[in-house]
Amino acid sequence: MDLFIVNTLSGLTYGMLLFLMASGLSIVFGLMRIINLAHGSFFLFGSYVAYAMISRGMNFWLALLLSTICVTVLALLLEKFLISRFHGNEASQVLLTLGLIFVIGDITLWIWGGDFLSIPVPSILDFSFAISESSFPIYRLFVIAIGIICAVLLWYFETKTKVGMIIRAGVDDMEMVGALGFNIKLIFSAVFLFGAALAAIGGVLSGPILGMYPKMEFEILVNSLVIVLIGGLGSWKGAFIGAILIGIIDSFGKIYLPDVSVLLIFVVMVIVLMFKPTGLFGRVES
């Protein structure tokens, strides 16, 4: 029973980190009809930048803020000078963002080397609580809480605000949103930056749990893509449910079915897509 609770919480923690990454990926995908494959690089780059600051003595929370800003600026530059040139050209965007993964990956390898690094848990959250005979780090509960808070804020933003309405409309028919007087390019850029910032927050928060190592962005990216497909393109709600599902499956799979745990999430994805090709919360094209 203890093991069950601990594994569930671990799965939720991983799920929430993936949610921060996948929500941005999903909404950018939904709006622009392209996958920003470099989204995982924002996640990893965010944690490396925070590591650099914290290892020089900076406070965790300030480093979280500053590295999120750094990644957002990086995303702004990439969007402005590279990605925006290929709006509407899907093949080019996939190739471009795939290339960016390698470029950003090599830059991080060059600066921080290939060793496994991790960010120390912030002291205020550096203790555990007991679940009868096991113990569970409070930091992970904090990450779960942040994930849930972000989900609630995103839900509120999406369903109750005018900007949320515009973005939902944009996932349906972006051209029509433009014809109604809204600046599509500005919406693209804003959503892209927002998604990058969420990925960076996820990356920094994952630093004390998953650590950082070369090629980690691929692992995060693949899991996030599975989440986006399971949840449905362009849906934050779908990303949230999908992320919890994948987090839990990953956590239990590694314990009960270690030989096939990597395969499990794909099996789940195939099953979901067999019954609902647009994902759990995906829009049906009318």
Added chain:
Amino acid sequence: MLSLEDVHTYYGNSHILQGVNFTVSEGECVALLGRNGAGKTTTIHTISGLTPSKKGKIRFKDHSIEGLPANKISKLHMALVPQGRRVFSSLTVKENLLMPSRPIKHKEKGLKYWTIDEVYELFPALKLREQNMGNELSGGQQQMLAIGRALITNPQLILMDEPSEGLAPVIIDQITDIIRDLKKTGLSILVVEQNLRLACDVADRVLVMNKGHIVWEGTPDVLLNSDEILHKYLGV
């Protein structure tokens, strides 16, 4: 209000509009008729900025609008009711109307100021279904929503692309009445149609388009008595 002068538009390499000239005056309702592939929708898309022209002049009020993006053209108080209606299916009826509504800086003289309540007054059916999603409406209701969504941006010129497409005759009659009512509010209207009757019922002037050119221009009465034009360009 609107004038096109030698406008050329391409889709990729195909030369769709090959020098289009016409005008729409203030308060006038102009119908653009023609067979499939004549270039009617491209004309609408070129004016509204969705498919920019390669050559020629387009003036709307005192502005040159060729090359402007669609959102800027919309802000000049031109609205589009697109072919296939394109209502937002993930938004409720109410949200479809709230989303594009914007406070108007200075009221244009003689024009009705549209709020969501005014749209509901024009289309009571939408009020009844305001919590339904856009894709849960019938074709006629979706057309009303598309028109309401255009009106709420408070346009001076409204472009309608085949408002009768796919609708039952009784609904087409309703849409015809609505277009007439809108004309009475002082709105300028350019309506693209395949439905000759609707077009001739609402229009002050009719343009006939063929292969990317305007080939005939005149009043509905004259058109309905020109068997040759009807046969040659409209297949009637």
